Amino acid sequence: MAAFQAHLAASGFPGTVGLRVTDVTGAELIAWNAERVFPAASTIKVPLLVLALQEAQAGRLDLSARVTMQPGDRVPGAGVLHDLEGGLALTWRDVLTLMIVVSDNTATNLVIARLGVDAVNTWLAAQGLTGTRLVGKLQLPPGQRNEAQRRGERNATTARDQTALLRALVAGDVLDEAHTALALDILGRQQYRDLIARHVPCGPDGERLYRSATKSGELLGVHHDVGVLFTPRPLLVALLSEGGVDPREHPENADVRTLAGALWPLLAALGGDPGAGDI
Numbered sequence: 001m002a003a004f005q006a007h008l009a010a011s012g013f014p015g016t017v018g019l020r021v022t023d024v025t026g027a028e029l030i031a032w033n034a035e036r037v038f039p040a041a042s043t044i045k046v047p048l049l050v051l052a053l054q055e056a057q058a059g060r061l062d063l064s065a066r067v068t069m070q071p072g073d074r075v076p077g078a079g080v081l082h083d084l085e086g087g088l089a090l091t092w093r094d095v096l097t098l099m100i101v102v103s104d105n106t107a108t109n110l111v112i113a114r115l116g117v118d119a120v121n122t123w124l125a126a127q128g129l130t131g132t133r134l135v136g137k138l139q140l141p142p143g144q145r146n147e148a149q150r151r152g153e154r155n156a157t158t159a160r161d162q163t164a165l166l167r168a169l170v171a172g173d174v175l176d177e178a179h180t181a182l183a184l185d186i187l188g189r190q191q192y193r194d195l196i197a198r199h200v201p202c203g204p205d206g207e208r209l210y211r212s213a214t215k216s217g218e219l220l221g222v223h224h225d226v227g228v229l230f231t232p233r234p235l236l237v238a239l240l241s242e243g244g245v246d247p248r249e250h251p252e253n254a255d256v257r258t259l260a261g262a263l264w265p266l267l268a269a270l271g272g273d274p275g276a277g278d279i
Helices: 002-010 041-057 092-101 105-115 117-126 159-171 177-188 254-271
Strands: 016-023 028-032 066-069 088-091 212-219 222-229 235-242
Touching: 002 254, 016 159, 016 254, 028 254, 041 092, 041 105, 041 117, 041 159, 041 177, 041 212, 041 222, 066 092, 066 105, 088 092, 092 105, 092 177, 105 117, 159 177, 159 222, 159 235, 177 212, 177 222, 222 254, 235 254
Parallel strands: none
Antiparallel strands: 016 028, 016 235, 066 088, 212 222, 222 235
């Protein structure tokens, strides 16, 4: 942990970091500002995925049923649906996949509308995820924002909550075997791998040696990544940060490169990567 902190300091990283790493049993390996509340950005999509799959498991949500994206549903930011015409009929499985794999905000809002903000927050509290809260839909124009959003409140989370939810997911505590596998499969196909998986070594074929199942999140100055890293000793990781100064939404964002450069040696050592040295 000292090396991680020293790397950030030497690189001049100006922001605040929350970090928690556990093994798959939930045993804490590293914690730094783990209880600190950060803007959730797109990491809020992890509990939305799990709750939606719980609804599917209970028979209240048919993943093969179709929902029609209306023109007014489209919102800016991450994803692809805002570039497509209204009237597109998507299966709920497609919607959940888009929400995670390309972090689609329009898809996310369809999920939020289906679940309900109050129901999501009740569920979060029941899971003991007391530092995580859904305030409302994403990227809404001012006239459509709810009262809390107009007050400036934002979706929130903590590194402890994210790793606790991941532990429950991997352990099969929140979903049955089939829906757990689906959740991890969707998370494993996320296309943004700029933090946790950025420096995972590759084999001769160019493929990463260790699988990951993650969800990133980004706002101005905010860079997050949470998920499972399948090193020889699998790890549950939540890295949250705010206060970065590089405004670019780009893999070569200087703050992201600094965070990823500090993170991988720590994860390699904790995960039992044979090429890693001491922490």
